[in-house]
Amino acid sequence: xxxxxxxxxxxxxxxxxxxxxxxxxxxxxxxxxxxxxxxxxxxxxxxxxxxxxxxxxxxxxxxxxxxxxxxxxxxxxxxxxxxxxxxxxxxxxxxxxxxxxxxxxxxxxxxxxxxxxxxxxxxxxxxxxxxxxxxxxxxxxxxxxxxxxxxxxxxxxxxxxxxxxxxxxxxxxxxxxxxxxxxxxxxxxxxxxxxxxxxxxxxxxxxxxxxxxxxxxxxxxxxxxxxxxxxxxxxxxxxxxxxxxxxxxxxxxxxxxxxxxxxxxxxxxxxxxxxxxxxxxxxxxxxxxxxxxxxxxxxxxxxxxxxxxxxxxxxxxxxxxxxxxxxxxxxxxxxxxxx
Amino acid sequence: xxxxxxxxxxxxxxxxxxxxxxxxxxxxxxxxxxxxxxxxxxxxxxxxxxxxxxxxxxxxxxxxxxxxxxxxxxxxxxxxxxxxxxxxxxxxxxxxxxxxxxxxxxxxxxxxxxxxxxxxxxxxxxxxxxxxxxxxxxxxxxxxxxxxxxxxxxxxxxxxxxxxxxxxxxxxxxxxxxxxxxxxxxxxxxxxxxxxxxxxxxxxxxxxxxxxxxxxxxxxxxxxxxxxxxxxxxxxxxxxxxxxxxxxxxxxxxxxxxxxxxxxxxxxxxxxxxxxxxxxxxxxxxxxxxxxxxxxxxxxxxxxxxxxxxxxxxxxxxxxxxxxxxxxxxxxxxxxxxx
Numbered sequence: 001x002x003x004x005x006x007x008x009x010x011x012x013x014x015x016x017x018x019x020x021x022x023x024x025x026x027x028x029x030x031x032x033x034x035x036x037x038x039x040x041x042x043x044x045x046x047x048x049x050x051x052x053x054x055x056x057x058x059x060x061x062x063x064x065x066x067x068x069x070x071x072x073x074x075x076x077x078x079x080x081x082x083x084x085x086x087x088x089x090x091x092x093x094x095x096x097x098x099x100x101x102x103x104x105x106x107x108x109x110x111x112x113x114x115x116x117x118x119x120x121x122x123x124x125x126x127x128x129x130x131x132x133x134x135x136x137x138x139x140x141x142x143x144x145x146x147x148x149x150x151x152x153x154x155x156x157x158x159x160x161x162x163x164x165x166x167x168x169x170x171x172x173x174x175x176x177x178x179x180x181x182x183x184x185x186x187x188x189x190x191x192x193x194x195x196x197x198x199x200x201x202x203x204x205x206x207x208x209x210x211x212x213x214x215x216x217x218x219x220x221x222x223x224x225x226x227x228x229x230x231x232x233x234x235x236x237x238x239x240x241x242x243x244x245x246x247x248x249x250x251x252x253x254x255x256x257x258x259x260x261x262x263x264x265x266x267x268x269x270x271x272x273x274x275x276x277x278x279x280x281x282x283x284x285x286x287x288x289x290x291x292x293x294x295x296x297x298x299x300x301x302x303x304x305x306x307x308x309x310x311x312x313x314x315x316x317x318x319x320x321x322x323x324x325x326x327x328x329x330x331x332x333x334x335x336x337x338x339x
Numbered sequence: 340x341x342x343x344x345x346x347x348x349x350x351x352x353x354x355x356x357x358x359x360x361x362x363x364x365x366x367x368x369x370x371x372x373x374x375x376x377x378x379x380x381x382x383x384x385x386x387x388x389x390x391x392x393x394x395x396x397x398x399x400x401x402x403x404x405x406x407x408x409x410x411x412x413x414x415x416x417x418x419x420x421x422x423x424x425x426x427x428x429x430x431x432x433x434x435x436x437x438x439x440x441x442x443x444x445x446x447x448x449x450x451x452x453x454x455x456x457x458x459x460x461x462x463x464x465x466x467x468x469x470x471x472x473x474x475x476x477x478x479x480x481x482x483x484x485x486x487x488x489x490x491x492x493x494x495x496x497x498x499x500x501x502x503x504x505x506x507x508x509x510x511x512x513x514x515x516x517x518x519x520x521x522x523x524x525x526x527x528x529x530x531x532x533x534x535x536x537x538x539x540x541x542x543x544x545x546x547x548x549x550x551x552x553x554x555x556x557x558x559x560x561x562x563x564x565x566x567x568x569x570x571x572x573x574x575x576x577x578x579x580x581x582x583x584x585x586x587x588x589x590x591x592x593x594x595x596x597x598x599x600x601x602x603x604x605x606x607x608x609x610x611x612x613x614x615x616x617x618x619x620x621x622x623x624x625x626x627x628x629x630x631x632x633x634x635x636x637x638x639x640x641x642x643x644x645x646x647x648x649x650x651x652x653x654x655x656x657x658x659x660x661x662x663x664x665x666x667x668x669x670x671x672x673x674x675x676x677x678x
Contacts, residue, residue: 001420002438004512012515015418015438079354079654081340092542093535094563099341099354148650158642169652173343176351177651196432203431224433277650303497311487311616312516313508315418 003319005225009184009196010177014225014314022229022317024268024326027301031271032154034162036112041076042163044068044110051076054104055133057126069123070130071107072168078103079169086143086172100143102170106130112163115153117262119164124255127166131278132251134168135244139283144170146178146282149243154273157300174282182282182291189290197292198239200224210320212327213260217253220261222320222327227308228298229318230269230327234261235294242286243278243293258295264330265299272299342658344564348523348535349516353564353653361568361656363607363665366640370610371493373501375451380415381502383407383449390415393443394472396465408462409469410446411507417442418508425482425511439482441509445469451502454492456601458503463594466505470617471590473507474583478622483509485517485621488582493612496639513621521621521630528629536631537578539563549659551666552599556592559600561659561666566647567637568657569608569666571600574633581625582617582632597634603669604638611638 003016041049044066050073053064061067074082080101088097108127109119116124135147151166152158174182188196204210204221212220212232220234234257240246246254265272280286280293308314342355380388383405389412392403400406413421419440427436447466448458455463474486490505491497513521527535543549543560551559551571559573573596579585585593604611619625619632647653 001423002418004436004438006434008432008434010515013510013512017418079341079356084340091563092546093347093538094542095345095347097343099343148652150650156642171352171652173352175650175652176349180651199432203433207431224430303495311489311514312519313487313510313514 007223007225008200009188010180011184012225012227012312012314014227014316016225016319017315017317018319021319021322023322024230024270026317027229027269029272029301030154030156032115032156032273033271034113034115036162040112040161040163042071042105042107042110042161042165043112047071050105055130057130066110068110070126071110072130072134073105073107075103075105075167080171097172100172102138102141102144102168104134104168106134106149106166106168108164108166115164115262116151117259117266119259121252121255121259124259125251128251128255131166131168132244132246135280138168138170139244139286141170143172144283146171146174147280148175148277150275150277152273152275154300156273157275159273178279178282181279185292186290195239195290195292197235197294201235201237210324212264212324213257215253215257217250218257220257222324224320226316226320226323227314229301229316230265230272230299230323231316231320232261232265232297232327233294234258234297235292239289240293241281241288241291243280245287261297261327264327265297267330268326269299269301272301274299346562346564347539348527349519350523351564351566351651351653353566353655355564355658356654356656357658360658360661362661363569363609365656366568366608368611368640369493369495371454371495371612372610373452373454375501379451379500379502381410381444381446381449381500381504382451386410389444394469394476396469405449407449409465410449411469411473412444412446414442414444414506419510436511439511441477441480441483441507443473443507445473445488445505445507447503447505454503454601455490456598456605458598460591460594460598463598464590467590467594470505470507471583471585474619477507477509478583478625480509482511483622485510485513486619487514487517487616489614489616491612491614493639495612496614498612517618517621520618524629524631534578534629534631536574536633540574540576549663551603551663552596554592554596556589557596559596561663563659565655565659565662566653568640568655569604569611569638569662570655570659571604571636571666572633573597573600573636574631578628579632580620580627580630582619584626600636600666603666604636606669607665608638608640611640613638 006013047064053073055072056068057070058068080099080103082102086100148169185196210222223233276297278295281291345352386403392412394411395407396409397407419438419442421441425439487508524535549561562572615636617634620630
């Protein structure tokens with residue numbers, strides 16, 4: 001018999017199919033392949049084809065020229081505009097505001113053929129520093145209430161350019177899903193005086209059935225009530241509410257475990273398209289005791305997800321215990337180490 | 340500049356791109372085409388290939404044989420099981436229960452080549468009666484808290500068989516998205532002592548910019564803050580909290596306007612895949628003053644929806660005023676009439 005499980009943070013129920021569980025090879029999909037043909041505005045040498053850079057780490061070369069390792073530019077087709085004051089207004093019973101915000105692209109490598117799974121750990125670490133630097137800078141702008149950093153990897157996951165990159169959107173409102181999570185965590189804290197994510201980590205590390213990999217500072221879990229097959233959470237083991245407040249050695253550890261888990265996904269699911277999203281505290285109260293930042297990674301394996309959008313009701317054909325087992329057993333050289 | 344809009348019921352903010360609005364022809368996608376090749380368990384004559392029928396409307400023939408116009412059968416691969424008692428239990432800080440529920444398939448026509456858009460109005464009306472009859476029957480089972488009726492049309496929307504059909508899932512819990520909507524509507528009612536959907540209908544009919552079509556009993560709107568391009572809401576004009584409590588003449592009117600709007604979508608978007616979902620009150624309080632049942636129709640036009648799942652944050656490239664205009668101007672013979 002299938003099982004109904006409740007996500008402890010948001011209260012969302014999902015159906016986990018336990019009878020006819022789907023294995024990695026049961027999912028039919030296109031492998032993400034980097035072709036490298038055609039013109040790419042993110043490649044070294046084509047810097048003039050993007051808007052002028054906001055930030056770049058470079059050992060040599062000039063601004064908006066080659067020589068960089070990580071480069072941040074405004075999105076050429078931004079979803080939001082950076083100029084102007086926030087104007088909230090009504091329209092009868094409706095509420096709206098002008099689309100103030102920032103929309104940036106973080107290009108993690110000048111090399112078109114690399115992915116986060118194949119980049120060296122120290123280069124991933126540089127990308128994390130770029131995420132942090134941009135957050136720290138944008139936080140000064142009081143118009144913004146939330147900063148969303150995410151990655152669409154592969155066309156099936158919504159990537160429009162194949163050269164690996166992440167996106168940053170700074171918003172004047174807190175997205176609904178984030179608010180749900182923060183509210184759920186706050187309620188638990190009010191009741192227990194403990195962080196719910198800290199409790200989850202403690203329980204998961206004890207039972208170990210859903211733990212995939214860990215290092216000193218981080219752990220990767222298949223969550224108890226995942227919406228999607230092979231959905232993963234990557235969490236700092238110690239309590240930390242905001243991504244940008246991590247210590248230097250933690251970014252190094254994060255880079256190592258992120259590369260580790262993406263390599264495992266590539267092995268077990270044969271280079272799947274995926275979305276990853278950094279969940280961090282909303283800005284006004286970024287430092288707090290109740291929320292725990294983490295990264296959610298969702299491989300794009302199923303398309304039977306149409307009505308889920310409308311109903312918020314998910315049927316997951318792969319129990320997290322199964323997906324954790326597959327990923328745990330994936331042979332990865334140097335698992336989660338920082339070497 | 341783009342606009343941020345708030346859904347008045349759930350409080351969800353979305354970004355509406357007003358600058359470079361996408362027109363119907365801008366969306367690249369596969370047209371839904373019925374091929375009719377291969378064996379189909381839903382076709383007349385193949386009744387023995389489905390589990391025994393739960394309900395069928397037939398003018399002639401025997402149970403589980405040909406002669407029916409609408410047929411309801413258990414899903415052969417149910418997401419939930421109907422047998423047993425509900426057992427809620429904990430697992431440390433987690434909550435789960437056994438997967439009790441009903442999962443049925445409503446086959447709206449024995450004719451493989453028809454769709455809801457091409458079926459005669461009186462045959463759609465029969466399908467609506469079947470929906471109602473199944474809800475009325477399942478409501479007697481006190482284990483169920485919500486009944487979800489939805490349709491995946493086309494492979495891109497998650498349909499695994501091309502013969503047109505809807506699905507019914509009876510659940511022992513209320514899905515998260517439904518709860519959000521019901522809670523939002525209840526809060527508005529507590530504040531205003533008016534149904535928020537009734538207020539929306541009133542305001543929309545006055546401004547008319549987002550109204551697409553209407554008849555005596557129903558209206559179809561492009562909602563103010565849609566998540567997806569060409570997202571539509573079909574609502575009863577008068578206050579009504581539960582689908583199954585409609586009057587006989589209302590089902591006739593609903594069948595007519597449903598056919599009308601699906602025909603418009605086929606014209607303007609060239610036979611798109613879509614999901615439609617009936618949003619109705621949760622069972623314990625199905626009759627109430629604050630919630631207003633309706634149907635949401637979401638054409639599957641974009642795949643740039645990966646990170647939306649994780650963040651609940653939507654960027655919609657087509658303002659609802661534009662999609663409403665396109666659909667309003669689609670020439671449909673006999674618009675929304677019941678003839």
